[in-house]
Amino acid sequence: MKVVKSNTLQDTLKRNPHLKIYLDELKRREGVVPTFVPALSRDMKALPRPNLIYPVGDPIFIHIYTDRRGEGRYIAIEPRLTPDEEPKYRALMDKMLEIAPNEKTPEDDEELEKLIDVLIGKVVEIVPKKEHFGEKRKLFRLGFEKVRLTRDEVYKFRYLIKRDVIGVGPLEPLIRDPYIEDIHVIGPKNVHIVHKIFDMLPTNIDFKDDLYMAEFLKNLGERIGRPVSERNPIVDGTLPDGSRINIIYSPDVSLKGSSFTIRKFTAIPISITQLINWGTLSAEIAAYLWLCLEYGMSIWVSGETASGKTTTLNAMIPFIKPQSKIYTAEDTPEVQVPHSVWQQLCTRERGSEGKVDLFDLLKAALRSRPNYIIVGEVRGREGAVAFQAMQTGHPVLSTFHAGSVKKLIQRLTGEPINVPITFIDNLNVVLIQQAIYKKGQFLRRCLVVEEIEGYYEEIGGVVTRTVFEWDSVTDRHNFRGLYNSYILENKIAQTAGFEDPRQIYE
Numbered sequence: 222m223k224v225v226k227s228n229t230l231q232d233t234l235k236r237n238p239h240l241k242i243y244l245d246e247l248k249r250r251e252g253v254v255p256t257f258v259p260a261l262s263r264d265m266k267a268l269p270r271p272n273l274i275y276p277v278g279d280p281i282f283i284h285i286y287t288d289r290r291g292e293g294r295y296i297a298i299e300p301r302l303t304p305d306e307e308p309k310y311r312a313l314m315d316k317m318l319e320i321a322p323n324e325k326t327p328e329d330d331e332e333l334e335k336l337i338d339v340l341i342g343k344v345v346e347i348v349p350k351k352e353h354f355g356e357k358r359k360l361f362r363l364g365f366e367k368v369r370l371t372r373d374e375v376y377k378f379r380y381l382i383k384r385d386v387i388g389v390g391p392l393e394p395l396i397r398d399p400y401i402e403d404i405h406v407i408g409p410k411n412v413h414i415v416h417k418i419f420d421m422l423p424t425n426i427d428f429k430d431d432l433y434m435a436e437f438l439k440n441l442g443e444r445i446g447r448p449v450s451e452r453n454p455i456v457d458g459t460l461p462d463g464s465r466i467n468i469i470y471s472p473d474v475s476l477k478g479s480s481f482t483i484r485k486f487t488a489i490p491i492s493i494t495q496l497i498n499w500g501t502l503s504a505e506i507a508a509y510l511w512l513c514l515e516y517g518m519s520i521w522v523s524g525e526t527a528s529g530k531t532t533t534l535n536a537m538i539p540f541i542k543p544q545s546k547i548y549t550a551e552d553t554p555e556v557q558v559p560h561s562v563w564q565q566l567c568t569r570e571r572g573s574e575g576k577v578d579l580f581d582l583l584k585a586a587l588r589s590r591p592n593y594i595i596v597g598e599v600r601g602r603e604g605a606v607a608f609q610a611m612q613t614g615h616p617v618l619s620t621f622h623a624g625s626v627k628k629l630i631q632r633l634t635g636e637p638i639n640v641p642i643t644f645i646d647n648l649n650v651v652l653i654q655q656a657i658y659k660k661g662q663f664l665r666r667c668l669v670v671e672e673i674e675g676y677y678e679e680i681g682g683v684v685t686r687t688v689f690e691w692d693s694v695t696d697r698h699n700f701r702g703l704y705n706s707y708i709l710e711n712k713i714a715q716t717a718g719f720e721d722p723r724q725i726y727e
Contacts, residue, residue: 230257237280238373239300247284255284261400263499266418266662274298277397280380285419295414295422297394299384300377305351310378313368316344317382330387330461337382345370389460390437391426392483396462401485403527408478409434415527420663431472434479438470447570456570457553462486465553490535490557501529501654502667503698506689507537509670509709513650514540516713517592519611521599523621523629524654529665530620531555531597533654538618541593548589550582551597564589579603586610593618604638611647626651626671626685645683646675649708659696666691667698674707 234241248254255274265271270287277283284296302310317340324340327333346367351374370378384393395404395414403415409428415421428434442449445466447458454471463486469475493507513520514537522530535557541547546562554567566585569577579596583606586594594610596603596619607617623629629651633640653668670689677684688702688709702709704723714722 281394295424404483407480493536511540517616518649519616520650522652523623528654545592548591549595672708
């Protein structure tokens with residue numbers, strides 16, 4: 222769908238009469254006028270009672286405010302049908318469907334969008350003022366074939382048709398909003414989002430009823446190649462924009478109604494400098510990671526759900542030498558690689574050709590001679606293959622679900638991954654990340670960077686060394702690895718040709 226960016230409020234109101242109607246009603250009801258801002262900034266989080274409207278591409282606008290109870294609200298403002306317009310909209314759809322078989326079948330969304338414009342042009346007659354549908358029905362009986370609409374009605378109906386046919390229906394405002402991280406839907410009336418600045422907020426998005434939502438999820442599942450049904454109620458997939466979705470369809474399984482979660486895709490990866498500015502990690506940690514990747518170390522980013530693991534993984538990938546061949550294996554495509562030689566592979570859940578899982582993709586990686594293997598997330602038996610790859614000289618980057626290095630080792634050596642504990646030192650560096658609340662603010666922090674030295678039989682365990690540690694009081698990352706870094710002294714310094722390994726700290 223074509224997106225028109227808004228500029229000044231005056232120009233915006235001229236193009237979007239529905240926004241003026243919303244603002245007038247808001248002023249009448251609440252007695253306040255929101256501040257119109259073209260974009261948000263992170264310092265807006267400090268506003269005691271935010272009341273902001275920002276554009277996400279005409280004709281959609283977002284209103285974030287604090288209500289009288291002191292609770293945050295997220296309102297998507299878009300054209301909506303009035304009761305008088307609903308029969309006109311249905312008549313327009315009927316006429317378009319009537320003549321659509323005579324047109325060439327579109328091969329992609331761009332052609333489909335053009336076809337919608339063509340069909341509307343053929344079945345609509347522009348009139349200067351609104352007509353009641355009863356008047357129009359009389360005109361139909363007299364032989365008029367076109368639907369008589371005003372320009373404002375055509376503008377509104379065209380948006381709604383494209384939103385539902387090409388876009389993602391009621392979710393379109395949330396998908397367009399670049400400030401949303403996650404979307405959580407539990408039943409038709411319970412839609413929340415996690416905002417990058419204002420955290421978790423309830424929305425005004427409404428799926429009408431269980432029947433409408435069930436039909437919506439069926440259609441969405443078909444579009445993304447992951448059909449849902451009573452027999453197959455739980456699916457994972459990727460939306461057209463790259464966002465990751467998990468659907469739990471059956472009310473027998475999801476007791477409060479069908480539910481789904483969307484992890485938004487960021488078209489432009491967050492850079493390492495942005496992570497430094499946000500305090501997720503420090504410039505010293507970034508320099509350390511750069512050295513490690515320059516010399517072929519295997520690094521995993523571990524932590525709990527929504528701790529920013531994939532974001533950090535993507536931010537460090539540009540540190541890999543640009544002439545390297547990168548091989549990525551994922552369930553859903555989230556890893557973003559800037560290198561020209563990038564072999565991107567994704568699992569296939571089912572189909573007539575057969576299932577392909579991460580285990581299969583990682584076995585294939587060993588025959589592809591990559592310089593770096595990147596696994597979106599290690600969960601199961603593919604972890605053992607990842608360690609085999611590291612043993613054969615293929616460094617591996619990945620994310621993992623574990624809140625500490627100790628728990629990471631426990632998971633790796635247990636079912637279903639079953640990596641022998643003596644192989645653990647093939648993994649060189651682990652970053653532990655966590656989402657935290659500090660002074661009422663939602664933050665992501667790299668808690669610790671640890672090096673894995675190896676398993677020592679005499680102590681019956683794995684020795685690790687902490688090289689960076691986050692201080693929660695000062696919100697700073699302290700370097701603990703001075704003259705104590707196993708990776709810098711015993712791996713990188715030797716490869717770099719230092720006579721004295723400790724010269725690497727200079």
